[in-house]
Amino acid sequence: MSFEEKTMKTEKIYEGKMLNLRIDTVELPDKKYSKREIVEHPGAVAIVPITEEGEVILVKQYRKAVEKELLEIPAGKLEIGEEPRETAIRELKEETGFSSAKIEYITEFYTSAGFTNEKMHLFLATELTEGAAEPEKDEYIEVIKLDLETLIDKVLKGEILDSKTIIGALIAKNHFENKENN
Amino acid sequence: MSFEEKTMKTEKIYEGKMLNLRIDTVELPDKKYSKREIVEHPGAVAIVPITEEGEVILVKQYRKAVEKELLEIPAGKLEIGEEPRETAIRELKEETGFSSAKIEYITEFYTSAGFTNEKMHLFLATELTEGAAEPEKDEYIEVIKLDLETLIDKVLKGEILDSKTIIGALIAKNHFENKENN
Numbered sequence: 001m002s003f004e005e006k007t008m009k010t011e012k013i014y015e016g017k018m019l020n021l022r023i024d025t026v027e028l029p030d031k032k033y034s035k036r037e038i039v040e041h042p043g044a045v046a047i048v049p050i051t052e053e054g055e056v057i058l059v060k061q062y063r064k065a066v067e068k069e070l071l072e073i074p075a076g077k078l079e080i081g082e083e084p085r086e087t088a089i090r091e092l093k094e095e096t097g098f099s100s101a102k103i104e105y106i107t108e109f110y111t112s113a114g115f116t117n118e119k120m121h122l123f124l125a126t127e128l129t130e131g132a133a134e135p136e137k138d139e140y141i142e143v144i145k146l147d148l149e150t151l152i153d154k155v156l157k158g159e160i161l162d163s164k165t166i167i168g169a170l171i172a173k174n175h176f177e178n179k180e181n182n
Numbered sequence: 183m184s185f186e187e188k189t190m191k192t193e194k195i196y197e198g199k200m201l202n203l204r205i206d207t208v209e210l211p212d213k214k215y216s217k218r219e220i221v222e223h224p225g226a227v228a229i230v231p232i233t234e235e236g237e238v239i240l241v242k243q244y245r246k247a248v249e250k251e252l253l254e255i256p257a258g259k260l261e262i263g264e265e266p267r268e269t270a271i272r273e274l275k276e277e278t279g280f281s282s283a284k285i286e287y288i289t290e291f292y293t294s295a296g297f298t299n300e301k302m303h304l305f306l307a308t309e310l311t312e313g314a315a316e317p318e319k320d321e322y323i324e325v326i327k328l329d330l331e332t333l334i335d336k337v338l339k340g341e342i343l344d345s346k347t348i349i350g351a352l353i354a355k356n357h358f359e360n361k362e363n364n
Binding site: 005013014018021064166174 | 291
């Protein structure tokens with residue numbers, strides 16, 4: 001059974017710096033037409049950087065879209081022609097100052113597939129070396145370290161509001177538990 | 183330390199059925215201006231419905247934004263004036279046919295706070311009764327049941343591509359483990 005929706009018409013509404021918006025007119029399986037509002041996004045990476053001591057390097061930053069400061073794992077958009085792994089190395093350094101001798105691909109997911117194609121590539125970064133952060137000119141970031149266990153507690157208490165950070169923390173926990181069991 | 187960004191100007195680009203797009207000109211902490219492209223979304227709910235036998239009720243549907251069929255927990259947008267719990271009850275019934283005698287609020291999170299205010303409210307639904315699904319006219323949905331353990335395996339293998347489903351599965355697992363320990 002396939003429910004694929006055929007594009008009958010595409011209307012470009014906006015082409016911007018970070019995202020584009022288009023409306024697709026699609027043909028449904030019953031041959032009727034419907035509209036889909038789609039936000040085009042270049043994709044992004046997120047990194048769970050963990051020190052030898054089991055601390056996660058997090059960033060706190062103001063997010064205008066939600067009018068709140070959020071505690072998040074480091075992340076950033078893919079630049080044109082950039083491989084996710086390169087983006088992960090670059091963003092980790094820019095946002096936190098840390099470099100990693102071991103960046104492992106963990107998984108990837110769509111942040112909100114109902115309206116955007118944004119795909120998030122998740123990495124685990126260990127064997128860290130501290131250096132100076134190099135934030136972009138419109139980024140104001142505070143680096144915060146938290147034990148993985150403390151972060152997981154916060155996730156389970158609903159204190160972490162950022163989806164990629166919830167996923168990164170819970171998957172990192174499983175990753176380390178599986179390693180211990182093998 | 184506060185990095186709050188003051189809105190100096192707002193430009194409405196698009197007002198749609200499911201989302202709006204606006205561009206805010208903001209004042210940064212160094213008093214310089216920058217632009218933020220923001221997708222306004224009414225918010226949504228997602229439900230982890232689990233049967234007495236430990237099976238999770240999932241839905242498979244085509245997502246035009248990513249041009250793929252995704253396996254997801256049931257979910258849906260908040261209607262105007264609707265409480266998240268009501269939306270959860272309504273969407274569970276519409277998409278899967280199941281009713282729940284026990285809907286518990288689990289947590290909430292932002293799907294992609296870098297560009298959208300979409301907030302997802304997550305519920306756990308147990309004590310289920312099966313009935314007929316009532317999908318909306320432009321929704322084509324297949325109901326699929328998977329053991330929670332099988333779903334977690336798929337999450338850890340990177341086979342689940344939908345962020346709310348990854349979060350729902352991992353948090354439900356922790357929820358049940360904590361119950362067993364108490």
